Amino acid sequence: MRAARPFADLDDGLASLRAALGPVWRDTVVVIATEFGRSLARNRAGGTDHGHGSAMLLAGGALRGGRVVADWPGLAPEPNGGGLLATLDRRAVLKGLLRDHFGIDDGWLDTVIFPDSRAIRALDGIMA
Structure with a gap:
């Protein structure tokens, strides 16, 4: 698996940062x-193409951790060409x-930091 080494490096880096x-x-x-994001299906080169859904990893002692926050749709083929659709906007x-x-005030988040994002509510319950 091509991702094994980069994930191990990430793990080592986070452990070093924590220490x-x-x-x-x-x-x-x-x-x-x-x-x-990335598509689920392999392309001709053995990799994957750009897709819609993605992942975000949060780490740190200030978090209410030890869990996955997602609306997991499963790996069944999607009508959009086989990729996962995003179920949670990263801006939330x-x-x-x-x-x-x-x-930071919600008004600033909605208009200055993430312009025109008032319809996207901040995700509650992330912090410890």
């Missing part, structure tokens, strides 16, 4: 995300983090 931060880790949030997650961890 280096010491007690500050309890106030820390790390966001790991991609800018696009980031709005929740920015509001609850940094105290």
